[in-house]
Amino acid sequence: MHEILGIPEYLWRPILAGFFSGIACSIVGVFIVTMHLSFLGICIAHSAFTGALFGLWIGWNPLAGAILFSLIASAIVGPLADRGELSPDTSTGIVFSTMLGLAFLFLGLIPGSKASALSLFWGNILTVTPLDIYILAGIALSLLLLFTIFFKEIHAVLCHRQVAMYVGIPTALIFYLLLIATGLTIAVSLQTVGGLLIYSLLLNPSASAHQLTYRFKTMLVLSVIFGITSCWGGIALSYKYNLPTGATIILISSLIFILSAIFSPKRQVKGTTNA
Amino acid sequence: MSRDVFSEYIVSLKNVSVYYNSHTALDDITLSFRRGEFTVILGPNGSGKTTLLKALCGLCKFQKGSVKALGQSPSSYNFLLRRKIAHVAQVEFIDPKLPITVRESVATGRAGVLGLGRRLSKADWELVDNTLEWIGISHLANKPLGQISGGERQKTSIARALVQQAPILLLDEPTASIDPNAQRDILDLIEHKINIHQFTTLYVTHELAMIPNRCDRIVMLRNGKVWADGKPEELLVEEKLTELYGGNGFCCSGKFSAHHIHH
Numbered sequence A: 001m002h003e004i005l006g007i008p009e010y011l012w013r014p015i016l017a018g019f020f021s022g023i024a025c026s027i028v029g030v031f032i033v034t035m036h037l038s039f040l041g042i043c044i045a046h047s048a049f050t051g052a053l054f055g056l057w058i059g060w061n062p063l064a065g066a067i068l069f070s071l072i073a074s075a076i077v078g079p080l081a082d083r084g085e086l087s088p089d090t091s092t093g094i095v096f097s098t099m100l101g102l103a104f105l106f107l108g109l110i111p112g113s114k115a116s117a118l119s120l121f122w123g124n125i126l127t128v129t130p131l132d133i134y135i136l137a138g139i140a141l142s143l144l145l146l147f148t149i150f151f152k153e154i155h156a157v158l159c160h161r162q163v164a165m166y167v168g169i170p171t172a173l174i175f176y177l178l179l180i181a182t183g184l185t186i187a188v189s190l191q192t193v194g195g196l197l198i199y200s201l202l203l204n205p206s207a208s209a210h211q212l213t214y215r216f217k218t219m220l221v222l223s224v225i226f227g228i229t230s231c232w233g234g235i236a237l238s239y240k241y242n243l244p245t246g247a248t249i250i251l252i253s254s255l256i257f258i259l260s261a262i263f264s265p266k267r268q269v270k271g272t273t274n275a
Numbered sequence B: 001m002s003r004d005v006f007s008e009y010i011v012s013l014k015n016v017s018v019y020y021n022s023h024t025a026l027d028d029i030t031l032s033f034r035r036g037e038f039t040v041i042l043g044p045n046g047s048g049k050t051t052l053l054k055a056l057c058g059l060c061k062f063q064k065g066s067v068k069a070l071g072q073s074p075s076s077y078n079f080l081l082r083r084k085i086a087h088v089a090q091v092e093f094i095d096p097k098l099p100i101t102v103r104e105s106v107a108t109g110r111a112g113v114l115g116l117g118r119r120l121s122k123a124d125w126e127l128v129d130n131t132l133e134w135i136g137i138s139h140l141a142n143k144p145l146g147q148i149s150g151g152e153r154q155k156t157s158i159a160r161a162l163v164q165q166a167p168i169l170l171l172d173e174p175t176a177s178i179d180p181n182a183q184r185d186i187l188d189l190i191e192h193k194i195n196i197h198q199f200t201t202l203y204v205t206h207e208l209a210m211i212p213n214r215c216d217r218i219v220m221l222r223n224g225k226v227w228a229d230g231k232p233e234e235l236l237v238e239e240k241l242t243e244l245y246g247g248n249g250f251c252c253s254g255k256f257s258a259h260h261i262h263h
């Protein structure tokens, strides 16, 4: 068997895919966790999944369908969240359930074998194509760039929405930029971790990082480290014990979260009320 | 009013009304403020003071009338104008777990002014640190913003507004949560900066004890209307104040220093 750096050649693609997916998802996760937009994350993730099925049905690349649908979902749910009107129940529930209904509809409509459709549930990091990796790398690097260039604006908007508005930061621009990045990241990562699991890869690393620090920069760095660790650890476990990769990735990210919550300096801090 | 007279006003509202559903928060307000003028806006709770300041920086929609600030029309999209208007808002809730420190929060005041993608320079951080020191909260610099007291947060907001160095300064009860014995000191500090930089200032308070030493003009609001507008020596008299706050034996003499009356 051909090896590079002692790792079988066919494992390099998943390793690179996990690396870039880990970076992209954990950066976007910081946006979602800090702004308390988890419901928005769920909504977009399910829409991307539905879009991929839609793509398969009409014979597109599923990625194109996923991008289209996740952007549509962002366009619907974004303004509601932006105005602070969104309670996780009503509006999101409606978008969410509609998307789920459509997903089952498209699943039924897809002619022939449903194997490729079903793989979207779990994702399949072992079969990613070089093109997938390029796209993932593009997204991850764009996000890193976005967060580096607009660090002070993003920090202000995420932690300090009202004040960011007062001091003349274009908060809506930053918010929608991040929302679009979220939609794209989710759509693109669908292949890697799958529609059912993407949500945890999005939330767990950043939620863990959030438990551990009050520094925004540290939170970003930790989140990225946790994201990559989850992906690589998951790939290693699945390779060693022949387990489904999506599942091992998510379980490792959950383990990291549990450990962070246990060792969190914020455990005693009440997050809800403070006059 | 001729064009020339109008141009000396840096901020003006013309027949502005704000409705919240059926409730009238501002009712046909027409006011203009001169460059460098220090105006105190007085009025009981709910008289529309906060709404007035928000309308000026575009953070509150007005259904009628027009507003001009520095020659521009404020709107929620006009973020460039807000860079030129520093605003100390009433204390807002902040999640104690949020990853932002007091120092970073004050630095946000520079973030808008500098422009998108520009980093704070060494001089900017020096200004931030000096202002923290000066307002007396440098020991809190690295504390999470959500874990300081209401008064400390108010000092943070004041520091943030001051580092913004904007030509217009809007202060919405900036000392309301600060210890009574420290309120005057903070107010004096703010006044000192205002005098140095010649900010055009709108200072809102409902407390007569918190009228600054310098005060060029008093505007009294009541039920969303301008109830009185004039010099402090004309308006800071007992019968006016008692009437403004609804009478019934309300006593306010001696609550503000005598020099307001003998200017």
Ligand SMILES: Nc1ncnc2c1ncn2[C@@H]1O[C@H](COP(=O)(O)OP(=O)(O)O)[C@@H](O)[C@H]1O
Pocket (backbone or CB within 6 Å): B020, B023, B024, B025, B043, B044, B045, B046, B047, B048, B049, B050, B051, B052
């Ligand atoms: N977001 C809002 N929705 C509905 N009513 C509001 C809102 N904000 C303020 N009001 C009402 O408008 C009036 C003026 O409010 P405000 O400007 O905050 O008064 P002040 O600052 O003088 O105490 C009050 O009666 C208040 O209840």
Ligand SMILES: [Mg+2]
Pocket (backbone or CB within 6 Å): B049, B050, B051, B090, B172
């Ligand atoms: Mg008020």
